[in-house]
Amino acid sequence: MDPRQPSRHLSAPEVDFTRSMDEDSMVDGPLISADALHSAIRREFQTLPTPCHAALLSVLHVVYVTLSVLVAIMCILKEDDVEQCNSILQSVGGEGAIVFGKVFLWVFVLLFTICAKYHHRQARTRGYLKFYRRIQEVIHLPLVFHSGGNAMLLWILVSKIPQDLKTYLVLAVLATELLVVLPCLVYYTVKVVQFNQERAAPDVSQEEHSHNFSVTSVPIETGFREGSSLAEVVDKQADLIEYLKQHNTLLSRRLLNLTAQH
Incomplete structure (x- = not known):
């Protein structure tokens, strides 16, 4: 066979085997608007009796x-x-x-x-x-x-x-x-x-909203600064961590529900 002759076999396209099936399903799935997810989360508000x-x-x-x-x-x-x-x-x-x-x-x-x-x-x-x-x-x-x-x-x-x-x-x-x-x-x-x-x-959602959409917003600083109470900072961080855990769980549940609806 002449080495200069072009190969009869076409090269196979490169496939990224590192991407998991979960990522494929998330990419191929229907897109969820931020407004729909935000409205779904707002319905979780519980009034105080x-x-x-x-x-x-x-x-x-x-x-x-x-x-x-x-x-x-x-x-x-x-x-x-x-x-x-x-x-x-x-x-x-x-x-x-x-x-x-x-x-x-x-x-x-x-x-x-x-x-x-x-x-x-x-x-x-x-x-x-x-x-x-x-x-x-x-x-x-x-x-x-x-x-x-x-x-x-x-x-x-x-x-x-x-x-x-x-x-x-x-x-x-x-x-x-x-x-x-x-x-x-x-x-x-x-x-x-x-x-x-x-x-x-x-x-957390209010601070994130004001930080992202306010023109004159100032970046929110996190951590201990001179003149602040260390106990207050630690207490606030503990509360925020606990909230973020529950918030992530809620986001996952809502994502699954909205994906199934679409």
């Missing part, structure tokens, strides 16, 4: 203080109605009714605090770290003030002071609690309702 709990606790607190004032006036300060009140309250008495009511109210405040902390921790794991940090102090204030009020009531009840003065001091403590705790609950309710209505994206 705690505004209803805070509103109910506020109403309960107002009712308790109102009834306590009526019991103190009718059953303690007015001597003519003491016997009638004792027949209704039996062995509990006016002071006992106020104290037992205060204990039940404190239990409800404790249950609200536990419930609110649970739901806000869930929101933090879903990526809403800024909202969690902004609202967590307000969650503890009602319980702190009620616990302090319980200590004050205990000191007043065991102290050796005239009965009328003791009653006025008890009512003053209850009124102070109401004036401090009620604005906290109203503020908390308003902020959470706004959060539920905004249905904002998680913090």
Whole structure:
């Protein structure tokens, strides 16, 4: 055979054997628009049910203080109605009714605090770290003030002071609690309702969106810098890592679902 004669066999095209079947399926599969994926992720927003709990606790607190004032006036300060009140309250008495009511109210405040902390921790794991940090102090204030009020009531009840003065001091403590705790609950309710209505994206998505689409955006720095709290940086990074794990899982699930739909 003449070596100068062209070969009868055509050279086979080069094949990239390093590309896996998974990559082939992803490349050959239908393309998914960013808007469709973003809208699918936004549907995963979960509202916080705690505004209803805070509103109910506020109403309960107002009712308790109102009834306590009526019991103190009718059953303690007015001597003519003491016997009638004792027949209704039996062995509990006016002071006992106020104290037992205060204990039940404190239990409800404790249950609200536990419930609110649970739901806000869930929101933090879903990526809403800024909202969690902004609202967590307000969650503890009602319980702190009620616990302090319980200590004050205990000191007043065991102290050796005239009965009328003791009653006025008890009512003053209850009124102070109401004036401090009620604005906290109203503020908390308003902020959470706004959060539920905004249905904002998680913090990471908001920062990424502002970084990519803002003309005057400044690159977001990550890490420890002078003047910042190391504990805060570590806490934030831990929360972001936990969120990114769940976010990647959600992205994979949505990609599979949208690919199957297309």
